[in-house]
Amino acid sequence: MRKVFQRLTGLFLACFFLFSMGHAEMKTDSQKVEGIIYQVFVRAFADSDGDGVGDLQGVIQKLDYIESLGAKAIWLMPIHPSPSYHGYDVTDYRDVNPEYGSLADFSQLLEAAHARGIGVLIDIPFNHTSVKHPWFIASQQADSPYRSWYHWVEEGQTQLDLNISVWNQKPWKKYGNAYYYAIFWDGMPDLNFNNPAVREEVLSIAKFWLSLGVDGFRLDATSHIYGEGETQRLQDTEASADFWVWLSEQIRQEYPNAYLLGEAWEPLSKRAELIRGLDSVVNFDVGDRLLPMLKSGGSGAAFVTMLEAVYEAYEASNPDYIDAPFLSNHDQNRVAASLVLKQDKMALAARILLTLPGNPIIYYGEEIGMVGAKPDEELRTPMLWGGDDPLETRWRESRYNKKTIPVTQQLKDNQSLLSVYLEMTALRNGQPALFSGGFEKYDSENSIPLAFWRNHGKEQMLVLHNPSANSQQIAVPEGLHPIFATVGAENSDGTATLPGLGTLILSNQRENTP
Numbered sequence: 001m002r003k004v005f006q007r008l009t010g011l012f013l014a015c016f017f018l019f020s021m022g023h024a025e026m027k028t029d030s031q032k033v034e035g036i037i038y039q040v041f042v043r044a045f046a047d048s049d050g051d052g053v054g055d056l057q058g059v060i061q062k063l064d065y066i067e068s069l070g071a072k073a074i075w076l077m078p079i080h081p082s083p084s085y086h087g088y089d090v091t092d093y094r095d096v097n098p099e100y101g102s103l104a105d106f107s108q109l110l111e112a113a114h115a116r117g118i119g120v121l122i123d124i125p126f127n128h129t130s131v132k133h134p135w136f137i138a139s140q141q142a143d144s145p146y147r148s149w150y151h152w153v154e155e156g157q158t159q160l161d162l163n164i165s166v167w168n169q170k171p172w173k174k175y176g177n178a179y180y181y182a183i184f185w186d187g188m189p190d191l192n193f194n195n196p197a198v199r200e201e202v203l204s205i206a207k208f209w210l211s212l213g214v215d216g217f218r219l220d221a222t223s224h225i226y227g228e229g230e231t232q233r234l235q236d237t238e239a240s241a242d243f244w245v246w247l248s249e250q251i252r253q254e255y256p257n258a259y260l261l262g263e264a265w266e267p268l269s270k271r272a273e274l275i276r277g278l279d280s281v282v283n284f285d286v287g288d289r290l291l292p293m294l295k296s297g298g299s300g301a302a303f304v305t306m307l308e309a310v311y312e313a314y315e316a317s318n319p320d321y322i323d324a325p326f327l328s329n330h331d332q333n334r335v336a337a338s339l340v341l342k343q344d345k346m347a348l349a350a351r352i353l354l355t356l357p358g359n360p361i362i363y364y365g366e367e368i369g370m371v372g373a374k375p376d377e378e379l380r381t382p383m384l385w386g387g388d389d390p391l392e393t394r395w396r397e398s399r400y401n402k403k404t405i406p407v408t409q410q411l412k413d414n415q416s417l418l419s420v421y422l423e424m425t426a427l428r429n430g431q432p433a434l435f436s437g438g439f440e441k442y443d444s445e446n447s448i449p450l451a452f453w454r455n456h457g458k459e460q461m462l463v464l465h466n467p468s469a470n471s472q473q474i475a476v477p478e479g480l481h482p483i484f485a486t487v488g489a490e491n492s493d494g495t496a497t498l499p500g501l502g503t504l505i506l507s508n509q510r511e512n513t514p
């Protein structure tokens, strides 16, 4: 299988590693985001002015922490003005939510992050606006030029089925004698991308933020640009993918390294279609398959085979794709909840995530085992800094995190989950094979462990994880030496022994740092 990330930048990175004593490379403005992405919900993260609500200055003050986690980029969940707490319903795409700060604060954050070699991605929900966006308010008048910016149909004047049901709800919402289309919620009407004015405006907004210096976007709901129920055609995903191809081509004429990370909570076939016009599509399969396996057992080999199928499908669609694996995100129960707070399993989940190819995403708080289960607000509760840190937010009281150990205390404990994350992110960033090497399944008679190669140049690195509670043995080629081992994991006479939930990483190179 081809080296997943060998691109022109590979040579530059390799040279950099040679002279950097194994330290992670710094992202520069001329590079595309590559590496660990740290996902931040600004409202919950860090509060600089004591009003209890997280803000951009708070994020700036926590950049040292984010840098210590080895992040090469932060993904800020929506920062635009919005009537909701989450911000996915935007009322002004060219400004910052005043609760979070100003455009000047944002520029300061960009500068401070870039000085650390950390890129900044902002979350932009283009599929829909808020019902309170001035465009939508104007569009409520049938003769408004903004009418065609949304999907309005007059009662009795359409062949579309306005009673169509998607996800057990009706996306066509009645307003007066007309209906508008809103797939997610009646507060978030979908924009009409058949209208060239909408496309041009979206492009203009993207360029506005890129001109300020953002490194790319996390794009919400990429599969819904032409969604089911909206057009009631069969080729919706293809049409949505065509839109992203158009947008990325337009953006890249001016900003060739803008990184586009799409969200598509969809099966592989649809994600593979959408990645045509995007660098990455968040890989829901990783958490969806990994967490149940860690909870109740399963075949690591099957998991690795699944990953190969994902990479193959992506590559056929976009040879330059970058995978974006993650364990859980702001729309899902947190990892710690899924694994019922079993720290050894949470640690293994982290080690697996951080040895996979691509740009792994860490959702804030995951690294300290924050707990959260639906409703959504409980997945987005205040980051626990502890130690009377005045930056801790109070936007909501968490129902589940009464006993979660905060950052300050976990930093003092080398057995903490945070210590596992710090160790693994440093390992990943210091090892070219883990950072940007290829990926190939390692075939073994024992199908319980996850076993795969991460090869880079002359280095052949064999990564072994045991998702079961029982010790596993696996035959390995000769000439490999351990570069990382959890307690009790070892390689002896061509047989690797992995204690329950253990990890062993072997390499054909004795010295990984020149």
Ligand SMILES: [Ca+2]
Pocket: 047, 048, 049, 050, 051, 052, 053, 054, 055, 099
């Ligand atoms: Ca604040």
